[in-house]
Amino acid sequence: MTATAYAPSSWADFALAIAAAAATLAGLLAVAVSINLQRILAFANLPGRAAQALILFSTPLVTGLFLIVPKQPRAALASELLVTGIVVGAVQIVIDARSPRSDQETRLTWVVGRTIPTIVSCGCLVVAGATLLAQAGGGLYWLVPSALAAIVFGLVNAWVLLVEIQR
Helix, strand or coil: CHHHHCCHHHHHHHHHHHHHHHHHHHHHHHHHHHHCHHHHHCCCCHHHHHHHHHHHHHHHHHHHHHHCCCCCCHHHHHHHHHHHHHHHHHHHHHHHHHCCCCCCCCHHHHHHHHHHHHHHHHHHHHHHHHHHHHCCCCHHHHHHHHHHHHHHHHHHHHHHHHCHHHC
């Protein structure tokens, strides 16, 4: 198990699967948002939520692409994961800070719905990069919770944009 955590070539199947799933979800989200665009734009908090969902789906896509680069040095992949986690996390925090709360959201639900996805998905991505570089602490196994969090929270946001907006 330890060797697998720090051997990017062992993760090619995971990378292909997660990139394909994330690309599919991002594409479906783009279509869904375009269908409901006028309704989404009518609520001040929803464009930010749409952006967050797209970023959440795009993060595992980009991660998967980094992971399948042939013969890429471990340090290069680790750096890509670190930088991606930090940059994407910062962008999401800025989007969330600029996005107002809806009348239905309490401060707690806003924090949980907006901050937790960023912390989990991007935080685990940063940890994956750092531990891959150090070759200790879990390495690429941290990509699993990062990708799962991105997809689950992205789906929650997509549900709000597609179903809850109609209520």
